[in-house]
Amino acid sequence: MVGICKIALASLRKLPDHKAQLISQVLYGEKVHVISQRNKHWWRVVCDWDQTVGWVDPKQFEFNHFKFPQLLETESQSFALEHFHGITTEQKTVPIMLGSNLYSCDGLNVKMPTGKFQYTGQHVDLEQSKHSRKLLLNISRRFLHAPYFEGGRSITGTDASGFIQIVFKMIGINIPRYPEEISVLGDDIGFYNEAVPGDIAFFGKGNKDISHIGVIIEDGLILHAYGRVKADRLDQQGIYDLDEKRYTFKLRSIRRHFPLNN
Structure with missing residues (x-):
C-alpha cells in the first residue's frame, strides 16, 4: 500500500514512539510504501x-489509493520553490515548504492524490530544468541559514546529507539518505582543482570514514549544514570555518552527479 504525505512535514522515526530518534522527514507530496501496521x-x-525505513503516524498520510491512482504510479515533476507557501482549495489551505x-x-492547478489544489507560488518544473547545475546552485543558496537539525531534511531544519538530498531532488537526481551511501555514487573527481560548482565534497577523520558532506557553490566555497546551512572556505585540506577561524572537516573525496554541459 502506498501513502502520500498530506501535511507540510512528517517525522520518520527509528522506533514507534514520538520520543524515538528522528531518522528522516517526509515532505508534503512525498510517497512511502507500507511494510507493516503496529496499531492505528x-x-x-x-x-x-531513498528506501529509508522507519515509523510514521498514518494520520499524516493519505493511504486511499483509489484517489488519482495514476499519480501513485508516477513521479512528481514539479516542486515548490518558495520557502513557505499555501496550497489551497475553497475549503482549506495546507502550508507547504x-x-x-x-x-x-x-x-x-495541482492534482494531488488528496484532491485538487491551487498553488500560486514559484515552482520547479523538471521538464525545463532537469539536471540543471545553475538551478541546483540557486536552490542550495535558498537554504542559507536554515538551522542544523539531526534527522531533518527541510528548510525548518536539516542535517548535512538531508540538505544535499533535497536540493538534488529538485533537479531530478535521487540521492541516498546517508553520506557514506552518497560517497560511492557519481563520478569521482580525483583532483581538487578539477572540481566545479555543483560537485559534492565528502569529509571525515579516517581514510574510509565519511562523516560530513557539502556542495561546492563556487571556486573555494562550499555550502554545508554545520550549526546552520552556511558557506565556508574549501581547499585541498578541507573546510575552513569562517566563524571559528579554523579547519573543521578534512576533505576525503569529491564526486559529480551531472554532465558538465549542464
Whole structure:
C-alpha cells in the first residue's frame, strides 16, 4: 500500500514512539510504501525516494489509493520553490515548504492524490530544468541559514546529507539518505582543482570514514549544514570555518552527479 504525505512535514522515526530518534522527514507530496501496521498510531514504511525505513503516524498520510491512482504510479515533476507557501482549495489551505512535491502542476492547478489544489507560488518544473547545475546552485543558496537539525531534511531544519538530498531532488537526481551511501555514487573527481560548482565534497577523520558532506557553490566555497546551512572556505585540506577561524572537516573525496554541459 502506498501513502502520500498530506501535511507540510512528517517525522520518520527509528522506533514507534514520538520520543524515538528522528531518522528522516517526509515532505508534503512525498510517497512511502507500507511494510507493516503496529496499531492505528504507528505504521512502518519505506520511503519511495531513498528506501529509508522507519515509523510514521498514518494520520499524516493519505493511504486511499483509489484517489488519482495514476499519480501513485508516477513521479512528481514539479516542486515548490518558495520557502513557505499555501496550497489551497475553497475549503482549506495546507502550508507547504521548499521541496514539496506538486503533482500535475500547470503553474496554478495541482492534482494531488488528496484532491485538487491551487498553488500560486514559484515552482520547479523538471521538464525545463532537469539536471540543471545553475538551478541546483540557486536552490542550495535558498537554504542559507536554515538551522542544523539531526534527522531533518527541510528548510525548518536539516542535517548535512538531508540538505544535499533535497536540493538534488529538485533537479531530478535521487540521492541516498546517508553520506557514506552518497560517497560511492557519481563520478569521482580525483583532483581538487578539477572540481566545479555543483560537485559534492565528502569529509571525515579516517581514510574510509565519511562523516560530513557539502556542495561546492563556487571556486573555494562550499555550502554545508554545520550549526546552520552556511558557506565556508574549501581547499585541498578541507573546510575552513569562517566563524571559528579554523579547519573543521578534512576533505576525503569529491564526486559529480551531472554532465558538465549542464
